[in-house]
Amino acid sequence: MLDMVRSGSVDEYLEVLRNSISKRELIIIIGECTVDYSGRSESKLTSGERIVVIKQDGALLIHRPFGYSPVNWQPSTVVIEVRKIDDDRIVVTAIRSKPREILNINFSRIDLIIHGKLVDHGEFIMYMDELDMRDILFEHPEMIEKGLKIVEKEKPVNGGYIDLFGYDVNGKPVIIELKRVTAGRDAVLQLYSYVKKYEEKLGVKPRGILVAPAISSSAIEALNKLRLEWREIDLKKLWSFKKQKEVHHESLLKYLGKRGER
């Protein structure tokens, strides 16, 4: 159940905040504040009206009235304290110990506080992330190249992982790196490092194929220099392919089950 305090005195607000924090309630504060952060970096934010959200697990977000990102924040591993200074200001402090970080929110005015417990046991399911892409291509390597046989996915190589590993029609080893977004130079370098690692270890130079829906021009250049290849893959096609299968054979629950297994 949600509660709200508005036009309260500083002491009322203080009381409500302390109470809510100890009960691990969700808290939303709207008011005018300055913010100081110190830790992995340092930042200062001069006065303005903001929304402060303290979540039930202690995560803290400070949002300006615009933009996607919180201007300041603290993840859930924090201790949160509230105190009064100068008789009329409320200061919220969030401290994290590892890494050592301190966030201070200094309110010159609080417009309202909403607090209470929200119940959310909803299931969140994401489709067509890189794992889905990998699983579909594992089952259907012909979408990458005719005659390609995939023998392993998530193959460990000294530190990192090869997305897909197999052999081409001529029996030559193939290392495949997947990207679900436009691939840049970084993706090429990643693939290259796996190819090199493999060559060092096995003494055989494998083919390296970058599979992505698109690729940047400098990435193409890098591929050529490093004698690597790339294949364009249509995500929509992959996707509809997967859906087709599911409509007939799988319910959402089954899909979730399958997901848990891999």
Added chain:
Amino acid sequence: MLDMVRSGSVDEYLEVLRNSISKRELIIIIGECTVDYSGRSESKLTSGERIVVIKQDGALLIHRPFGYSPVNWQPSTVVIEVRKIDDDRIVVTAIRSKPREILNINFSRIDLIIHGKLVDHGEFIMYMDELDMRDILFEHPEMIEKGLKIVEKEKPVNGGYIDLFGYDVNGKPVIIELKRVTAGRDAVLQLYSYVKKYEEKLGVKPRGILVAPAISSSAIEALNKLRLEWREIDLKKLWSFKKQKEVHHESLLKYLGKRGER
């Protein structure tokens, strides 16, 4: 000024939301909903109590009562619509055209809506990001190596950028890659690609130095294999160094000015 609606009818909520959206107000909705996303990926979120924030620039966030990240969202380049379905449900739809993305929030219950304009012209200043680190080391290359002369920062090399470029005490070219956090294999590869690019273009093999506060073990291995070097840098030292200078010679405003210039 903030306004609030609570225990309203579906039609009241609908009216308030439409009005607020057209006025580009900040809106906070707390209620029970399901969420569907379709675009770069696809996701489904089953029923639960959440906080929905629509910001004054159209950015939209859906937060569960726990965690730092919004479970679903839409950046500020969206069209937002509200409609009623089944006579008792409110659906908020946020559509982005590039990339094509649709977000649907289907409310089975709304607990409260807060709306209004927030005024926030506060100045946000971040210290000790990689740019600060780069600028300080540009002025004081001796913190990396004795006799090192830096001649260029943000040097463009075919696509990417070299953080710092200079010559060592023997006149040998040095490429420096900076990381303000623990450096991993990716940082080594990035440095390596710049070194290679430089060598290909100039025909001279430069030294490559990774400067970071710490480095992972496999990154060290990679450095050795690729004949690259690394220097540990104490961020706190760099930082206090900068602060020392500012205390005596610069106000916050001047710092901001300088920041704008670079």
Added chain:
DNA sequence: CTCTGGATGTCGCTA
């Protein structure tokens, strides 16, 4: 517009 690399990135997984 695309491309590139940073971020207090966060998050999840694995050794």
Added chain:
DNA sequence: TAGCGACGTCCAGAG
């Protein structure tokens, strides 16, 4: 716990 890589990453800056 550290390391590694994905992310609907977002975002700013440059060409």
